[in-house]
Amino acid sequence: MTNTFRGVAASPGIAIAKAFRFTNTRHVPQKQTISDADAEAGRFRQAVEKAKGEIEEIRQLTETRLGAQKAEIFEAHLFLLEDPDLVDAVLDKVNDEKLNAEYALHEVTEAVVEMLMELDNEMVRERAADVKDISGRLMSHLLGKPYATLTGISEETIILAEDLTPSDTAQLDLNYIRGFVTEIGSRTSHSAIMARSLELPAVVGAGAVSASVADGTLIILDAVEGQVIVDPSEEVLAEYREKKQRYDERREQLKLLAQQPSVSADGVHVELAANIGSIEDLMKVLENGADGVGLFRTEFIYMGRNSFPSEEEQYQIYKHVLEKLDGKRVVIRTLDIGGDKELPYLELPKESNPFLGLRALRLCLEREDLFRTQLRALLRASTSGKLNIMFPMIAVLSELREAKRILGEERAKLEQEGIAVSDAIEVGMMIEIPAAALNADHFAKEVDFFSIGTNDLIQYTMAADRMNESVAYLYQPYHPSILRLVNMVIKAGERAGIWTGMCGEMAGDQTAIPLLLGMGLNEFSMSASSVLPARELVGRLSKQEWASLSEQALTMGTQEEVQQFVEQRSQI
Numbered sequence: 001m002t003n004t005f006r007g008v009a010a011s012p013g014i015a016i017a018k019a020f021r022f023t024n025t026r027h028v029p030q031k032q033t034i035s036d037a038d039a040e041a042g043r044f045r046q047a048v049e050k051a052k053g054e055i056e057e058i059r060q061l062t063e064t065r066l067g068a069q070k071a072e073i074f075e076a077h078l079f080l081l082e083d084p085d086l087v088d089a090v091l092d093k094v095n096d097e098k099l100n101a102e103y104a105l106h107e108v109t110e111a112v113v114e115m116l117m118e119l120d121n122e123m124v125r126e127r128a129a130d131v132k133d134i135s136g137r138l139m140s141h142l143l144g145k146p147y148a149t150l151t152g153i154s155e156e157t158i159i160l161a162e163d164l165t166p167s168d169t170a171q172l173d174l175n176y177i178r179g180f181v182t183e184i185g186s187r188t189s190h191s192a193i194m195a196r197s198l199e200l201p202a203v204v205g206a207g208a209v210s211a212s213v214a215d216g217t218l219i220i221l222d223a224v225e226g227q228v229i230v231d232p233s234e235e236v237l238a239e240y241r242e243k244k245q246r247y248d249e250r251r252e253q254l255k256l257l258a259q260q261p262s263v264s265a266d267g268v269h270v271e272l273a274a275n276i277g278s279i280e281d282l283m284k285v286l287e288n289g290a291d292g293v294g295l296f297r298t299e300f301i302y303m304g305r306n307s308f309p310s311e312e313e314q315y316q317i318y319k320h321v322l323e324k325l326d327g328k329r330v331v332i333r334t335l336d337i338g339g340d341k342e343l344p345y346l347e348l349p350k351e352s353n354p355f356l357g358l359r360a361l362r363l364c365l366e367r368e369d370l371f372r373t374q375l376r377a378l379l380r381a382s383t384s385g386k387l388n389i390m391f392p393m394i395a396v397l398s399e400l401r402e403a404k405r406i407l408g409e410e411r412a413k414l415e416q417e418g419i420a421v422s423d424a425i426e427v428g429m430m431i432e433i434p435a436a437a438l439n440a441d442h443f444a445k446e447v448d449f450f451s452i453g454t455n456d457l458i459q460y461t462m463a464a465d466r467m468n469e470s471v472a473y474l475y476q477p478y479h480p481s482i483l484r485l486v487n488m489v490i491k492a493g494e495r496a497g498i499w500t501g502m503c504g505e506m507a508g509d510q511t512a513i514p515l516l517l518g519m520g521l522n523e524f525s526m527s528a529s530s531v532l533p534a535r536e537l538v539g540r541l542s543k544q545e546w547a548s549l550s551e552q553a554l555t556m557g558t559q560e561e562v563q564q565f566v567e568q569r570s571q572i
């Protein structure tokens with residue numbers, strides 16, 4: 001009987017194959033008292049050595065298949081096998097409490113895993129998966145039983161498991177395994193990350209799937225929508241076979257575009273850049289062939305920790321990003337904290353309207369110390385690539401002037417200290433407040449570029465909180481009033497001879513792209529996964545044609561009219 005489970009689409013794709021339930025049996029050993037502690041400790045040390053040998057093999061396999069970075073997980077495993085909290089703790093129990101090695105290992109593992117799971121940090125909790133993986137391997141050696149692996153599978157299969165350890169995923173044979181479903185886990189689990197690097201469709205956190213599916217049952221893994229359809233009807237199966245074919249063909253076609261320029265059908269070049277929040281996002285930026293980074297949200301460097309990042313820490317991060325982009329443009333936005341983004345260690349007075357309060361540049365001008373530290377780090381990193389510095393949330397000219405004055409002072413100080421600073425840095429501002437959009441002509445004379453932040457521009461123009469579901473109907477990116485503001489900014493940029501980009505979600509939106517291209521937007525910055533679909537779309541559009549179509553759209557009265565108009569004309 002057909003049954004559907006929902007989970008998180010962790011790695012996109014569609015697979016249709018038979019289910020294989022994988023359990024890496026958890027052994028709960030008997031507690032025993034031993035008489036020869038030395039011999040027991042020796043047995044445990046031997047198990048550790050065997051495990052090290054196996055993990056080294058898996059590490060090498062992963063390095064060959066996926067590169068050195070992905071293999072780092074197994075270096076962490078090798079470290080764990082030297083970790084006193086794990087290995088010495090077991091040996092202590094054997095020696096002091098005369099426990100058998102299996103039981104000592106079981107107790108130590110439970111304690112370490114419990115301690116890690118309690119911490120309020122996803123990264124640390126992921127370490128629990130590593131500890132369990134290592135411990136399971138050691139246990140199987142002690143018991144003389146094979147550590148279950150997925151290496152023996154020889155027909156097309158979708159794996160169902162409670163969770164997959166890093167070593168399970170590293171050994172998946174891609175000749176046969178079409179995807180996997182886990183009952184627990186999130187988009188940031190090791191298994192999810194591995195699936196994305198292997199480009200293997202995966203749905204995680206799908207709940208009790210294994211228990212209700214027999215081995216060999218046909219399943220559809222829809223890792224685009226995040227669902228698992230068990231035992232589908234002929235009709236659903238036919239529908240999905242077609243969906244899968246279309247999906248796979250499109251993915252192959254899009255991949256070919258990664259090395260291609262971003263150019264419209266009538267030969268106009270635009271820049272399709274990516275937004276990032278950390279160094280970890282860079283791989284996707286490069287894989288998807290983005291033309292640069294159009295927004296680095298640096299506040300994420302300040303979040304999830306207990307104190308401000310130092311100048312040196314920030315410098316290393318900015319330098320790394322600039323180097324990785326290898327001469328492509330990198331727009332780094334100064335700290336945009338406040339509103340929905342809070343720092344636990346920055347005590348700010350409670351505000352009744354935080355989105356309209358002391359946030360972003362307003363806060364930086366109040367807390368100059370923070371601002372100056374960040375600017376110094378940026379200026380020092382500027383010689384490592386093509387750096388653009390961008391100020392967020394500017395409403396009036398005096399804010400821009402003050403920010404630029406402080407930047408100039410920090411540059412002069414560094415030069416006096418004999419530290420090199422690039423003289424090709426571009427300085428720009430976000431346009432995300434309607435007042436700034438309306439006054440764009442004046443701002444354009446004092447910056448090198450604009451980047452339109454539609455996420456905020458829409459909420460401030462429509463007076464509708466971007467986080468509030470009950471007013472979501474007012475959050476209308478294609479509303480003519482938003483389009484008119486966007487158009488004003490682009491035209492003001494053109495008149496002043498500066499470039500204009502957009503780094504709000506709207507820049508990667510397939511309905512908005514034709515209009516934005518027509519209005520003359522020069523740079524579109526979006527999530528890395530939207531870059532290739534955007535490149536494909538731009539390649540089908542004529543800028544000249546959309547210049548007049550977008551003028552028509554600007555005269556319309558509602559978002560619905562605009563949406564329908566664009567969808568008809570662009571065949572998206």
Ligand SMILES: C=C(OP(=O)(O)O)C(=O)O
Pocket residue numbers: 295297336432452453454455456457503504505
């Ligand atoms: C890109 C923007 O900034 P954030 O989403 O970080 O507020 C925006 O407001 O559009």
Ligand SMILES: [Mg+2]
Pocket residue numbers: 392432453455456
């Ligand atoms: Mg914003």
